[in-house]
Amino acid sequence: MSKRTADSASRSGADEKSATGVIDQLPNDAPSGATLQQEKANVKRQQKARADKIAPDALIELYRQMLLIRRFEEKCAEAYSMGKIGGFCHLYIGQEAVAVGSISAIRKDDYVMTSYRDHGHAIAKGTSPDAVMAELFGKATGCSKGKGGSMHLFDKSVNFLGGHAIVGGQIPLATGVAYASKYQGTDQVTLCFFGEAAVNQGAFHESLNMAQLWKVPCIYICENNQYGMGTSQQRAMSLQDIAQKACAYEIASEFVDGMDVLAVREATVRAVERARKDSLPSLIEVRTYRFMGHSMSDPGNYRTRAEIERYQQRDPIKIFGETLKEEKVIDHAKLEEMDKAIREIVEHAVRFADESPEPAPEELYTDVYANPITPGQ
Amino acid sequence: MAVITIREALNQALREEMLRDENVFLMGEEVAEYQGAYKVTKGLLQELGPKRVIDTPITELGFAGLGVGAAMAGLRPVIEFMTFNFSILATDQIVNSAAKMLYMSGGQFNVPIVFRGPGGSAFQVSSQHSQALESWYSYFPGLKVVMPSTPADAKGLLKSSIRDDDPVIFIEQERMYGNKGEVPDDLDFTIPLGVADIKREGKDATIIARSLTVPLALKAAETLQQQGVSCEVIDPRTIRPLDIDTIIESVKKTNRVVIAEEAHPFCGVAGEISAEIMERAFDYLDAPVKRISGVDVPMPYAKNLENLALPTVEQIIAAVREVAYLD
Numbered sequence: 001m002s003k004r005t006a007d008s009a010s011r012s013g014a015d016e017k018s019a020t021g022v023i024d025q026l027p028n029d030a031p032s033g034a035t036l037q038q039e040k041a042n043v044k045r046q047q048k049a050r051a052d053k054i055a056p057d058a059l060i061e062l063y064r065q066m067l068l069i070r071r072f073e074e075k076c077a078e079a080y081s082m083g084k085i086g087g088f089c090h091l092y093i094g095q096e097a098v099a100v101g102s103i104s105a106i107r108k109d110d111y112v113m114t115s116y117r118d119h120g121h122a123i124a125k126g127t128s129p130d131a132v133m134a135e136l137f138g139k140a141t142g143c144s145k146g147k148g149g150s151m152h153l154f155d156k157s158v159n160f161l162g163g164h165a166i167v168g169g170q171i172p173l174a175t176g177v178a179y180a181s182k183y184q185g186t187d188q189v190t191l192c193f194f195g196e197a198a199v200n201q202g203a204f205h206e207s208l209n210m211a212q213l214w215k216v217p218c219i220y221i222c223e224n225n226q227y228g229m230g231t232s233q234q235r236a237m238s239l240q241d242i243a244q245k246a247c248a249y250e251i252a253s254e255f256v257d258g259m260d261v262l263a264v265r266e267a268t269v270r271a272v273e274r275a276r277k278d279s280l281p282s283l284i285e286v287r288t289y290r291f292m293g294h295s296m297s298d299p300g301n302y303r304t305r306a307e308i309e310r311y312q313q314r315d316p317i318k319i320f321g322e323t324l325k326e327e328k329v330i331d332h333a334k335l336e337e338m339d340k341a342i343r344e345i346v347e348h349a350v351r352f353a354d355e356s357p358e359p360a361p362e363e364l365y366t367d368v369y370a371n372p373i374t375p376g377q
Numbered sequence: 378m379a380v381i382t383i384r385e386a387l388n389q390a391l392r393e394e395m396l397r398d399e400n401v402f403l404m405g406e407e408v409a410e411y412q413g414a415y416k417v418t419k420g421l422l423q424e425l426g427p428k429r430v431i432d433t434p435i436t437e438l439g440f441a442g443l444g445v446g447a448a449m450a451g452l453r454p455v456i457e458f459m460t461f462n463f464s465i466l467a468t469d470q471i472v473n474s475a476a477k478m479l480y481m482s483g484g485q486f487n488v489p490i491v492f493r494g495p496g497g498s499a500f501q502v503s504s505q506h507s508q509a510l511e512s513w514y515s516y517f518p519g520l521k522v523v524m525p526s527t528p529a530d531a532k533g534l535l536k537s538s539i540r541d542d543d544p545v546i547f548i549e550q551e552r553m554y555g556n557k558g559e560v561p562d563d564l565d566f567t568i569p570l571g572v573a574d575i576k577r578e579g580k581d582a583t584i585i586a587r588s589l590t591v592p593l594a595l596k597a598a599e600t601l602q603q604q605g606v607s608c609e610v611i612d613p614r615t616i617r618p619l620d621i622d623t624i625i626e627s628v629k630k631t632n633r634v635v636i637a638e639e640a641h642p643f644c645g646v647a648g649e650i651s652a653e654i655m656e657r658a659f660d661y662l663d664a665p666v667k668r669i670s671g672v673d674v675p676m677p678y679a680k681n682l683e684n685l686a687l688p689t690v691e692q693i694i695a696a697v698r699e700v701a702y703l704d
Contacts, residue, residue, distance in 0.1 A: 111450070145483030154482035161449060162482060166473050172439050173474055176446020183402070183428070183452060203469075206439030213434065367480045368518050370487035370542035373571035375620040 036313050043260060043314060047323045050262035056329045062104055062261050063324060063335075066096040066317045068342050069120040072129055073292075075346045076119065076136060080296045084354075085136045088165075089150045092120035094291035097316035098223050099124040101264030102191055102284075105272050109159060111181075113174040114193035116151035116165040117223075121193060126158035133349035139356035146359040147367065167228075168194060168201030171220070175207040178218035182279055189217045189275040191268070196285075197228025199242055208249040208283065217275035219268065220251075220283045223258065229294045230302040246283040258288030259314040289314075378559040386528035386560050387417045387493075387549065390535035391455065393564055395425050398453060401539055404431040404440055405457030405494070414459045415495060415554055441467030441492065445474045445544075448490040455539060461496035461510050461548055468513075475544035476519030489542045493535070495551035497589055497639055498687055504675035507683075509640035511587075514546040515617040515649075521570055522546045522616040526591035528558040530614055533568030541570060550588045573620035575627070579609035582633040582697045585624060585650060587613055590637035590669075590688055597693035606701060616646055621653050628654055632663040633700040637693050642670035664700040669693055 051059055073091045080089050092099070095117075103112060103124040114121045122132050127143050135142025136150050143155045144163070151165040161177060164170035174192030181188040198204055199222060211218050222242050226233050233240055246253030252274060256267045264286055271282035289311040293300040300308075324330045381389075395401045407414045409422040409432040422430040433440045437458065444454035458464045464471065471492060479487045498507045515522045521543055525531040531549065538545040560566075576591060577598050586594035591612050598608035609627050613619055628634055634654060636647040651666040672686040698704050 113446075142483070144481060144485070147483045148481040152481040154485050156482075156485040161486065162478075164474070166469055169442070169469060169473060172442025172470060173446035173449065175439075176443035176448070177450045178446075179443055180447040180450035180452045183447070184450075203438055203442065206434075206436040207442070209434060210436065210439050210443060214431075367482075367484040369521075370479055370489070373521070373569075373615075373618050375571040375615070375618045376573070376622045377569075377571070 036310065040313055040319065043257065043319055044323055044326075047260050047262055047319065048327060050260070050266060051323055051327055051329070054262070058104075059324060059329050062100055062265070063317070063320055064338055064342070065100045065124055066261060066320065067339060068129070068345065069096045069100065069123055070317055071339075071342050071346045072123060072132070072349070073119060075350060077292070077296065079136070079350065085150065086138065087149050087151075088116065089136070089296045090117040090294065091290070091292045091296070092117055094311065094315070095223055095225060095258065095288045096120055097261035097320070098221065098258045098264055098286050098288055099193070101261040102221055102268040105265050105268035106189060106191060110188050111159045111161055111174070111177050111190040112193070113161040113170045113177065113190065114163065115167070115170060115195060115198070116163065117195070118151065118153050118163045122153040122155060122160050122163070125155070125160040127153065127155040127160055129345055129349040130352040131155070133353040134356045137353035137356070138358065139353055140359045140363070141352070141356040145363065145367070147363070168198035168203035170194065171198065171203045171207040175211050175216060175218050178211070178216040178281075179214065182216055187276050189219060189272055191219050191221055193221045193223055195228065196222055196224040196226065196233050196242060197231070197236060199245065200237060208246065208251055208281070211281035212249045212251050215279050216281055217279045218281045219271045219275055220281065221268070222283065222285045223288055224285055225288050225290045227290075227294065227302070230298070232302070243283060243285040251281050251283050253283040253285065255285045255287070258286035259316045259319065261316055261320055378561055380557055381528055381560050382554060383525070383528045383531045383549065383556050384415065384417055384554040386532035387535055388419060388421070389560070390532045390539070391418065392421060392424065394536055394539040395421070395429055400451065401453045401455060402429045402431065403455045403457065404433055404444060406433055406435055406459045408432060408457050415551070417549075417554070418457070437463045437466040438470060442470035442474060444490050445470055445478070445488055448488045449478065449486045453489045453539060455491045455493060458492065458494035460499070460506060460551065461494050462506050462508060464492065464494070464510065471514070471520070471544070471546070472517055476517045479543070480519060487542050488544045491535070491538045491545045491547050493547035494549065495554070496548040497550045497552070498671070498676060498683070499551040501678055501680060501683060503678040507676035509638070509671065511548055511616050512640060512645045515646060520544055520546055520617060522548070523570060523614065524548045524588040524616060525614060526550070526553070526588050526612050528556065529560045530568060530574065532560050533566055534570065534614060536567045537570050540567070545570070548588070552589060556592070568614070571615045571618045571620055573611055573613045573623040575609060575623070576612050577608065577610040579607035579631065581607045581631055582635065582701055583609045583611060583624070583627040583631045584635045584637060584693060584697065585611050585613065586637045587616065587646070589639045593688060593690050594637050594693055596690045597697065600690070600694055601697055606697060606703070608697060619650070619653070621657070624650065624654065625658050628658045629661045632661055633697070634662070634666045635669060635693060635696040635700060636666065637669045637688055639671045639687055641673050642668055643673060645670060664702065667696045667700050669696050
């Protein structure tokens with residue numbers, strides 16, 4: 001049955017609409033009418049309680065990964081505007097806590113599969129920023145040899161299974177990966193990420209039905225950033241409580257604050273335990289927000305400045321940094337030092353990508369078939 | 378060699394390959410407890426158990442995608458569509474996932490999967506259950522498309538398809554499941570993909586046929602022989618990759634070509650083969666390539682209309698006589 005966390009109690013506020021017509025209640029929102037400062041204080045209070053249960057080094061690593069993704073994505077925006085990255089480029093800025101929090105809760109040999117907004121997941125799973133940037137630059141050293149691009153990052157060495165660009169298409173695939181783990185008798189689990197707009201696809205419902213029917217260890221993580229491209233969730237979804245949809249398939253579900261890396265991590269830990277021990281699927285709805293447009297070509301006219309600024313107050317990296325400082329896990333100077341080191345990593349990735357060769361022309365014809373057949377032989 | 382039906386030959390191929398490799402599993406609607414909607418999977422659940430033979434909900438996109446994901450993680454799924462008409466719901470996973478995974482992952486994730494089931498026309502089931510989709514799937518690089526016309530080909534090609542490391546679309550013909558023929562008993566009997574078979578040798582005209590039209594072409598060739606016309610009948614067996622060399626060799630010998638198919642003519646496989654012949658053997662042609670295809674309408678229900686929509690032996694005979702300038 002659907003399990004809701006205590007945090008989700010205030011979700012009843014889901015019916016309250018903001019001036020922009022967008023549901024903006026986070027699960028740990030203060031009562032309606034609270035000031036931004038009160039809201040933020042509320043988030044931090046909960047985050048601090050969670051931080052107490054985690055080793056300082058692990059907390060710092062979570063922060064480091066989120067900041068690495070942030071700086072990486074900022075650099076992508078820059079490189080895109082310089083024409084170094086082509087095609088579609090969907091940035092993860094604002095959503096870093098989701099990939100980092102959830103992937104920190106699994107093992108290296110577990111699987112991750114996601115949509116086209118995939119840079120953050122690849123990096124969080126362990127793909128080197130060099131290989132990701134080189135892929136974005138269309139270079140031979142890219143993690144998909146320059147054949148996939150931004151939307152199709154793959155890295156078999158860390159069990160990162162892509163990068164899928166048809167909305168919802170990765171949900172049956174991830175279900176199959178988890179099905180294989182069960183078939184093979186391993187205790188690996190699969191994290192399957194998708195946006196809230198994918199929930200309206202048949203693929204989502206078909207997958208959840210099969211997952212519970214056959215008890216596969218797949219954890220479905222819906223990154224609800226509230227917009228499918230330019231269409232708000234409210235304009236696209238009849239029942240907007242996504243976690244509740246799990247009831248239709250008797251799948252355990254939770255609704256968590258995606259701006260709190262530790263809340264995401266805790267929920268994933270619970271789901272991983274269900275998956276690993278009992279081979280059961282879970283659905284986690286993570287409320288998050290992208291600070292950038294849908295893609296680099298999106299001016300974002302469908303959202304108000306005020307709405308974006310309000311969510312920026314909840315910036316998952318900023319809030320977590322403050323929590324770490326206030327809890328004396330790390331000081332300001334160390335954070336600055338970390339930021340500097342990260343900027344160097346990202347600069348290195350850009351240099352690596354820039355200096356890497358383009359794929360050889362022969363590569364056009366490779367990797368079409370694993371067993372290429374010369375007809376007639 | 379035993380004489381068995383195509384249905385039995387497919388059953389043997391599935392059974393043998395599943396016994397040979399425990400990573401092979403069979404999934405689809407009614408494949409297990411019901412024993413297969415067309416009884417192709419009869420007895421497999423009893424012999425191999427529920428882990429290997431899995432009944433699905435009616436959820437084609439879902440289980441096709443699940444199969445592709447399982448293949449990415451090291452298994453070798455055989456996904457049965459009760460009929461290929463229902464594969465239309467799964468085309469996103471077949472085309473966007475299975476066909477392109479290896480390429481867009483830069484060679485990291487191949488997809489060893491077989492999508493199989495009956496396709497083409499059936500008996501009086503009207504428009505939505507009676508259609509040939511091979512030209513759709515053959516269009517996509519990354520897929521292999523196989524269409525057997527005899528029990529031996531069905532068994533040998535299905536075994537090769539299951540052992541292949543790429544996604545294979547394996548289209549059986551609903552009307553042909555009961556057709557009988559000799560099949561080698563050897564457990565290691567396979568037929569390589571991408572190799573056409575000359576079903577009958579001849580010197581005056583080449584008839585290229587696949588699936589349902591192979592027996593029709595052979596009958597036509599028999600009649601034409603009595604009329605003094607020697608026909609070569611070629612069955613490509615694999616549509617992608619197409620063994621065009623065998624076809625071209627035949628064209629160089631006979632200089633006249635008829636292509637028979639039950640599929641619609643527009644943007645079809647016969648059109649493609651015709652273009653390849655024109656590009657590679659134009660100077661050898663003594664007449665334009667002639668196509669005999671299914672009529673360009675949705676399949677009707679009424680028996681008389683259905684018969685009118687499908688290619689016939691008489692049409693093939695007339696086409697050969699036309700390219701041979703006999704009438």
